[in-house]
Amino acid sequence: MLSLLKADLFRIFRGKLARIGLIISVVLPVVIVLIYYAADASLASITDGEDVTFGLFSASSLIKTSFSVSDNMGLVIIIFSVIFVSLDIVNGTLRNKVIAGHSRTSIYCSHLLSSIIYNLVMIIIYTSITTLLTLLLFKRNNPFSADEIRGLVYSIVLGLVTYVFIATVTTFLALILGSIAPSIILTVAYTMVIAFVTMIFFLIFQWGAIEDAERFEPLKYILYFIPLFANGSTLTVAEVNNTVFIEGMVSYLLFGGLNVFLGLLAFNRKDLK
């Protein structure tokens, strides 16, 4: 199993694609933070320093949203993660592992672990650069309040676990479908649907887009158990409480575990290409 993990990491980080991903994870946060900074500076000059963006152009918001899976680096990580797993099948190198005597379970777990490692390395690089730059540039919103710091910690922990969960989705789809394009389409569509649901939720409950929003209140508890939803909320909702955090973690544990269980079950029965 350890030898397989070493082989998968070698395969991932030796390739050109990993280098491209690394460049994106360094360049993208610089570009995004600078765009936000320029927009914030322009707005500040018009509004005389008053924040009219509901905290959207703040260090705290930018750090939190850097964990989003449905845009920017999140999408890059998802796509690359799917490609790395799929290429093992497409190139046929997965066959070499089976013929060499490795069990299907070891092969699956090695792919899962290498995807988790890749996802975390990429998101940590991306978020670290975002954090450094925002703390340097967005002085107006610093220092953070105690509530903001707590929310930020929740978001960071939930954000990192999100990318562990995403690895369970990408590994499952890539190994079961066995080809790059459908796996990418399904994973991206999945995160996009959740992002859309989160946005609707945000409009209803936070901005009061509709009257009698209270009658949708019970829906909240169901939605929080949809993986990625809790994370989406922590990124968009200013006040993150323990309930959101715990429900999010339970959801990841439950559905992540289910993905791995079903994935192993299907992969062990599947005839490989």
Next chain:
Amino acid sequence: MEEKKYVLETYALTKKYKEKLAVDCVNMHIEYGDIYGFVGENGAGKTTIIRLITGLANPTSGRYALFGINSADKRIGDARKYMSGIVEAVSVNRSMNALDNLKLQCLINDIKKTDEELIELIHRVGLDYQEIAKKKAGDFSLGMRQRLGIAIAMISNPKFIVLDEPMNGLDPQGFIDVRETIVKLNKEGVTFLVSSHILAELDKVCNKIGVISHGRLLDEITIEDLHAKSRKRIEVASEDLEGLKEYLVSNLNLGEVEIANDHLLIFDNIDINEVLKALVNGNKQVKDISLKEDTIEDYYINLVVGGKHA
């Protein structure tokens, strides 16, 4: 590992895809030291059997034993560590160069090899390392990839190598290189299962063949037995085969003579020199005369195409 007679034995191995029976109750036997040629038409079930024994596909029913270890046994993974192979297409990482591909396989097999040892292996399969050092495997020709695939298969010093259509995409020199590599490794104790539809190539390397058609193993025979069984014959090509037949039958008192494929075939146990002498004496014009015996191709044609299994 227990010492057994067979490297691979299958017992009523069967694979069904929905309604299609791809492999039907196959019992095959590969002994230690064999170069076992697997012969069959496209879609006969050769690759499916190879996929089953390499663990890429699961049998619908039946089982197999690899180095004496049953396929249902948990130790089957340990048995596979002594085998390697190329199944369907060569499995190489196209974005890596040859050396990195071999390093990757070392990690998969959990073995340590120096760069020098790996470069030596690259040369052994007929690739020029200096020429390909900076080339990605994706930029290799099919033949070069095939050679790299063989190097990957050889990296763990396996005792049993499965090669599915190893001659595909190779030029004539490639054929010779692969054939020589197989024979050389076999002399070092490696057992081979080689599937191919280039029957002439199998004839040159195999000591045993298995003929498969429509998912069923029709026969297993050693080349020695095949030659012992085969009918030696004199083949004569001429413009006037009927006239020639009449002349030779009456002059040499022949009994077993027939015309097939634009040739006169003489099955009588007669010296070719006597036939030549008779032809000269009778001033008969012939285009060609040769002594022939059955090849794998003849055997295959008799069994599959000429037999009731076609």
